Amino acid sequence: MAQTASMSRKPSLWRRIKWRGIASVVAFFVLWHLAVVVKFSGFAELPTPIQTLQTFFAEYIVNPDYWASWVVSFERVFYGFIIAQILGIPLGLLFGTSPKFRDMFFPVFELLRPIPPLAWVPISILFWPTNESSIVFITFIGAFFVIVINVYDGVGGIQKEHLWLARSLGATRAAIFRRIMLPSVIPSIAVGMTLGIAITWNVVIAAEMIASDSGLGRMTWEGYVSSTPEVVLIGMISIGLAGYLSSITVDWVESRMMPWQERR
Amino acid sequence: MTDAAQILKTTADSGLGHLSVQHVHKVYDPHGVHVEALQDCSLEIPSGDFIAVVGPSGCGKSTLLNILAGFDNLTGGRVLLDDEPLATVDHAPRPGPDRVVVFQNGALFPWKTVLQNVVYGLLVQKRMPESEANDLGMELLAKTGGLDRIANSFPGQLSSGMQRRVEILRALINNPRILLLDEPFRAMDTVSKTTMHRHLLDIYDQYHKTVFFITHDLDEAIFLADTVVVMTTRPGTIKLRLDVDLPRPRTRETITSHRFLELKQQAVSAVHEEAKKAFERGERELA
Numbered sequence: 001m002a003q004t005a006s007m008s009r010k011p012s013l014w015r016r017i018k019w020r021g022i023a024s025v026v027a028f029f030v031l032w033h034l035a036v037v038v039k040f041s042g043f044a045e046l047p048t049p050i051q052t053l054q055t056f057f058a059e060y061i062v063n064p065d066y067w068a069s070w071v072v073s074f075e076r077v078f079y080g081f082i083i084a085q086i087l088g089i090p091l092g093l094l095f096g097t098s099p100k101f102r103d104m105f106f107p108v109f110e111l112l113r114p115i116p117p118l119a120w121v122p123i124s125i126l127f128w129p130t131n132e133s134s135i136v137f138i139t140f141i142g143a144f145f146v147i148v149i150n151v152y153d154g155v156g157g158i159q160k161e162h163l164w165l166a167r168s169l170g171a172t173r174a175a176i177f178r179r180i181m182l183p184s185v186i187p188s189i190a191v192g193m194t195l196g197i198a199i200t201w202n203v204v205i206a207a208e209m210i211a212s213d214s215g216l217g218r219m220t221w222e223g224y225v226s227s228t229p230e231v232v233l234i235g236m237i238s239i240g241l242a243g244y245l246s247s248i249t250v251d252w253v254e255s256r257m258m259p260w261q262e263r264r
Numbered sequence: 265m266t267d268a269a270q271i272l273k274t275t276a277d278s279g280l281g282h283l284s285v286q287h288v289h290k291v292y293d294p295h296g297v298h299v300e301a302l303q304d305c306s307l308e309i310p311s312g313d314f315i316a317v318v319g320p321s322g323c324g325k326s327t328l329l330n331i332l333a334g335f336d337n338l339t340g341g342r343v344l345l346d347d348e349p350l351a352t353v354d355h356a357p358r359p360g361p362d363r364v365v366v367f368q369n370g371a372l373f374p375w376k377t378v379l380q381n382v383v384y385g386l387l388v389q390k391r392m393p394e395s396e397a398n399d400l401g402m403e404l405l406a407k408t409g410g411l412d413r414i415a416n417s418f419p420g421q422l423s424s425g426m427q428r429r430v431e432i433l434r435a436l437i438n439n440p441r442i443l444l445l446d447e448p449f450r451a452m453d454t455v456s457k458t459t460m461h462r463h464l465l466d467i468y469d470q471y472h473k474t475v476f477f478i479t480h481d482l483d484e485a486i487f488l489a490d491t492v493v494v495m496t497t498r499p500g501t502i503k504l505r506l507d508v509d510l511p512r513p514r515t516r517e518t519i520t521s522h523r524f525l526e527l528k529q530q531a532v533s534a535v536h537e538e539a540k541k542a543f544e545r546g547e548r549e550l551a
Contacts, residue, residue, distance in 0.1 A: 161367045168334070169438065179384075
């Protein structure tokens, strides 16, 4: 029964750290180093991990411009992501609950959905007054369609027994919406959030390279233009870390949204 | 006697829960495919009776339950509950807390704790303040095999047997006139089933609600019920009505008693006949 499941002994510290994971990260850097040292095809122009780290500590760790790039990119992701949730969740719910609304607007939605976020760059720059707002818009586009589709799907997946039962127990329509339908779609919202945050990072970096003069994406691109591969690598690793941090944050938020689900 | 017990016995004590199913017809999609689910189905269930309905899959027993619960309408005949119309052709039935269902696959709200599930009906009906509802819920859980210790667990953390027990309480706490059980123990192994029978009978012996219990397990039906009804294959109608005169409380010895086997013998051929028909028709429909 339930109580016994949590009684199992905690795994030892060594196991929890997952030594295989650490070993593979170390192996990755060693291989990279070796490839540069032996001038393996394509690696000749690249710095070693140690050189990259040296550059990072010498020129970047105390450089306010570098940290400003982090902040700018994070802000864009944050606003794009949040606005996508604020608009996307209600729209998904409307599609799922109102057949009339769906019949009227879903075709337009489906027409726009396949357009990749980056294809929105030119029109977005023309449309929005500032560069910043157009990048946030493109980021928003990246997350918006995913969240709408997932919420819409989630409404369709609500167990009809739950709805029936709520009516049996005397719940009003408003109560059924708030107390049954909303909690039922939370897992789908969470899936939309997980996918959305990954897409927003993809999109924001590319958009910065094309249409911005700031952010981690821009920094990486400038490293290439100015023939400083260390900067490119520092940029890439920073983007990876930023995306990873965002994912953990979103996972944490999701676990708070669904206290009834077992942790993965 | 405690508060909970008093409250939950009031419907039965005042003789409520008398169900009368009169010549009920149900046709799905009457202008299209025209599937006849129920045909001239009549059934009297006195207040406080435990009735078990047995029949092959797709015989319309769930349709009948859905009509009683108010999830589906009927196309002929009528259903009375305590002499008031519950469902007629012109008057579609509505779901209500006097007839709560326990579904075969379980329908606890996974995002609510056990206690929150149990008191949900009391709260949405605004029958009493939350603290009072919680007290009543805890009392009922405690009286039912000490389930109060899992009051703060989520359904996903419980075995299916536990979940089903909580669901029965979630229905019971509304003091319904009828408990509607739609094959609640279908997916369980024999041992869990036996345990669940014990729990259900304890509740029945204590509160004497009218129980409408659907199953395809004849042993289960005879062991639990006062009346076993065998339905025909679609279009469903009543094929056999068997009065089970086994004494209560029913025990393990009941199943091996001579009378149990006699009753089973009376019903088994009817059940098998219909099951065979359903099976053969299933093959034809596939072919």
